[in-house]
Amino acid sequence: MAGSDRRLARRLGRGDKDALAEVYREQKDRLLTLAYRLLADRAAAEDCLQDVFLRLARDAANLRIRGRLGPYLASCVLNRARDELRKGGRAVHVSLSQDHEGPSSGPDPSLAVEELDRSTRIQEALSLLPSEQREVVVLHLNGDLTFRQIGEMQSVSIHTAKSRYRYGIQRLRGLLSRQEEG
Amino acid sequence: MRTPEEIERALQSTGIQTTDALDEMILRNAGLALDTALAETKGRPKLARPWKGVVTQRPLRAAVATAVLVSGVFLSVLFVNTPGERHVAWAQVSERMAQVDRLMFRLSAQLPDEARTGDPEAPGALSLGSFALVYFGSADLGARWDLYESGELISSILYPLDGESGIAINHQERTWSRVDPSGDAPVTAGLFPILDPQAWVKRFLERDGNQIGQSSIDGVEVEGLEVIDPPTQFGPGNEAGPRVEGTGRLWVSVGSGLPVRIEIQEGQEGEGVTWTLDFRWGAQVDPGAFESTIPEGYTLVG
Numbered sequence: 001m002a003g004s005d006r007r008l009a010r011r012l013g014r015g016d017k018d019a020l021a022e023v024y025r026e027q028k029d030r031l032l033t034l035a036y037r038l039l040a041d042r043a044a045a046e047d048c049l050q051d052v053f054l055r056l057a058r059d060a061a062n063l064r065i066r067g068r069l070g071p072y073l074a075s076c077v078l079n080r081a082r083d084e085l086r087k088g089g090r091a092v093h094v095s096l097s098q099d100h101e102g103p104s105s106g107p108d109p110s111l112a113v114e115e116l117d118r119s120t121r122i123q124e125a126l127s128l129l130p131s132e133q134r135e136v137v138v139l140h141l142n143g144d145l146t147f148r149q150i151g152e153m154q155s156v157s158i159h160t161a162k163s164r165y166r167y168g169i170q171r172l173r174g175l176l177s178r179q180e181e182g
Numbered sequence: 183m184r185t186p187e188e189i190e191r192a193l194q195s196t197g198i199q200t201t202d203a204l205d206e207m208i209l210r211n212a213g214l215a216l217d218t219a220l221a222e223t224k225g226r227p228k229l230a231r232p233w234k235g236v237v238t239q240r241p242l243r244a245a246v247a248t249a250v251l252v253s254g255v256f257l258s259v260l261f262v263n264t265p266g267e268r269h270v271a272w273a274q275v276s277e278r279m280a281q282v283d284r285l286m287f288r289l290s291a292q293l294p295d296e297a298r299t300g301d302p303e304a305p306g307a308l309s310l311g312s313f314a315l316v317y318f319g320s321a322d323l324g325a326r327w328d329l330y331e332s333g334e335l336i337s338s339i340l341y342p343l344d345g346e347s348g349i350a351i352n353h354q355e356r357t358w359s360r361v362d363p364s365g366d367a368p369v370t371a372g373l374f375p376i377l378d379p380q381a382w383v384k385r386f387l388e389r390d391g392n393q394i395g396q397s398s399i400d401g402v403e404v405e406g407l408e409v410i411d412p413p414t415q416f417g418p419g420n421e422a423g424p425r426v427e428g429t430g431r432l433w434v435s436v437g438s439g440l441p442v443r444i445e446i447q448e449g450q451e452g453e454g455v456t457w458t459l460d461f462r463w464g465a466q467v468d469p470g471a472f473e474s475t476i477p478e479g480y481t482l483v484g
Contacts, residue, residue: 032198
């Protein structure tokens with residue numbers, strides 16, 4: 001996998017647009033979801049996705065990846081999201097009353113509504129986590145990053161990253177249980 | 183959703199998707215950016231030199247020494263903001279860098295097959311295909327090195343500032359020993375200059391470097407400096423050591439002025455050792471990481 005990703009990166013470096021499209025098709029939904037989980041704003045998440053791919057294209061000739069492209073791009077999304085959150089000085093928060101564009105509609109409208117509701121509740125609960133726990137949870141589950149990679153990105157040990165994940169999941173569990181009871 | 187597993191599944195199975203219009207816009211704009219970037223980089227020479235394995239015999243020592251080199255390089259880097267585009271200034275000395283009292287970096291090395299044939303019994307040698315060395319340094323706590331092979335922790339060296347000596351732990355053999363910074367044990371010989379890396383800065387910047395413009399590493403905007411004879415990896419004071427031929431690139435964050443990564447390709451790609459060093463300045467450091475705690479059941483040797 002890493003080898004094929006390095007080949008893709010080399011093709012990108014040569015200006016191969018098919019390689020760019022290939023990377024985009026493989027990663028777009030996962031990265032958009034990751035950005036959305038971090039920013040809790042669909043428009044901001046789309047901007048983030050575009051920014052990451054613009055930067056990837058602009059830097060393709062000097063691209064250096066040590067492993068797979070997926071985690072690399074996920075780390076770019078995280079950095080971009082952090083910049084956005086710092087720039088806006090805003091905390092991540094989403095409300096059930098907020099316009100929400102959840103998962104695309106499936107063939108069964110009732111299932112789609114149910115899925116949308118579940119996605120919205122998850123997003124709301126995520127927004128209540130401390131940022132470092134939210135990052136670990138979504139980077140691991142939506143960004144496919146290992147705890148070691150996340151630890152490096154957060155400048156903490158792998159053990160701390162795992163602890164943050166565990167606490168994050170526990171807290172999500174409590175928040176979602178309260179939602180269901182309420 | 184009652185269990186952690188259900189929550190994990192829910193997080194993984196729900197998400198949002200792009201629209202066709204978004205796909206079209208991003209691919210169009212990214213394609214244009216790709217064309218522009220390619221046009222700008224055409225004509226820039228690739229710098230590389232054939233090189234025969236300098237570090238094949240003692241990759242651990244080389245790794246440590248290279249780590250020293252890299253941290254030293256950055257002490258002379260300072261960034262400035264101009265009214266227009268921001269750039270890194272390369273000739274300033276360490277005043278600003280000295281303000282950052284905590285550093286973590288990860289050094290990883292990919293060795294070619296040739297390097298793996300080195301004698302694993304040679305003093306200080308580790309015959310590894312690839313490895314990583316993680317360093318935590320703190321002005322108030324001390325220093326710690328962890329060596330990994332394929333993700334497995336092989337050895338650790340802890341050197342707390344408040345102690346008279348540090349300890350070296352061999353996790354494979356479940357042994358430990360005391361480390362004297364003035365000693366010359368093979369593993370420690372190259373380590374301690376990292377506490378005074380100014381010499382490395384000087385040596386790196388003495389070379390004729392080319393500014394190679396701006397790029398991005400993990401989403402961070404950086405500016406690069408490239409040399410075709412990166413400093414040798416044998417530490418300050420060892421000028422007699424062989425010079426590395428290859429390409430060395432130093433990338434510094436345009437935003438923070440702090441180094442982000444150094445890359446050294448010895449010889450041609452795929453032939454020599456490739457070093458990658460990633461830096462985290464002002465990193466959060468767990469004070470417990472510097473405590474000289476011997477794992478239970480380990481035997482004192484030496």
